[in-house]
Amino acid sequence: MRRKLAAGNWKMNGTTANLAEIEALAAAHPAPRCDVLICPPATLVAQMAWKAGKGPVAVGGQDCHPEVSGAHTGDVSAAMLADAGARYVIVGHSERRADHGETDALVRAKAEAAHAAGLVAIVCVGETETQRDAGETLDVIGAQLEGSVPAGATSANTVIAYEPVWAIGTGRTPTLDQIAEVHDFLRAGLAKRFADAGDMRLLYGGSVKPSNASEIFATSNVDGALVGGASLKAADFGAIVAALDAS
Ligand code: PEP
Numbered sequence: 095m096r097r098k099l100a101a102g103n104w105k106m107n108g109t110t111a112n113l114a115e116i117e118a119l120a121a122a123h124p125a126p127r128c129d130v131l132i133c134p135p136a137t138l139v140a141q142m143a144w145k146a147g148k149g150p151v152a153v154g155g156q157d158c159h160p161e162v163s164g165a166h167t168g169d170v171s172a173a174m175l176a177d178a179g180a181r182y183v184i185v186g187h188s189e190r191r192a193d194h195g196e197t198d199a200l201v202r203a204k205a206e207a208a209h210a211a212g213l214v215a216i217v218c219v220g221e222t223e224t225q226r227d228a229g230e231t232l233d234v235i236g237a238q239l240e241g242s243v244p245a246g247a248t249s250a251n252t253v254i255a256y257e258p259v260w261a262i263g264t265g266r267t268p269t270l271d272q273i274a275e276v277h278d279f280l281r282a283g284l285a286k287r288f289a290d291a292g293d294m295r296l297l298y299g300g301s302v303k304p305s306n307a308s309e310i311f312a313t314s315n316v317d318g319a320l321v322g323g324a325s326l327k328a329a330d331f332g333a334i335v336a337a338l339d340a341s
Contacts, residue, residue: 143179
């Protein structure tokens, strides 16, 4: 049985005032059946991890540098995130790939750094709208999977998130058949490389909200969600956690 995961990505949102959301989330869902994760901006990781304590909400980073330390102004290493109390880190989010020109090779190096630091890497893949319209979705995702997921990936240290770029922050989502097609393809692709591919968790991300979470969670090979906008408020994210628990 794969343990489901509801992961929130706060992106570049949140200051100390927003730490109350994690307390509200933990209070409303003290013992979820699924794993619950919030990835705040790097500035909040340590404080959020301290507030989360041994409660139901884990804390993660949104990105990491592939090296442990060094002359990389403005960057944060996986080891630093772990030291701050993070247990997960997102790598290869489409906003990082687009805004910072991150390649599959760099994303793979970041995932390796996450593993070396004892973090679970959430590796993001997903097609643009142009690629989908051109019928290239599975080719694009297959190449990203091959290039971004390191050879040392296991079900314990790696989660894959399918995030169609055109669905992120737009309110648009693929059809359930389209989600199932990609998630089944991901499972089969992972099985060619990893002995425990059947245990790896596959998240869907892109405009997940309380009103569409249940149907998405009932879709083939969907083991949870990576949630942006709807993770900022405890009430909305809590409703998604509840939907995942009920799935
Ligand atoms: C994301 O940024 O990973 C994401 C899925 O955003 P949203 O839920 O806002 O579409």
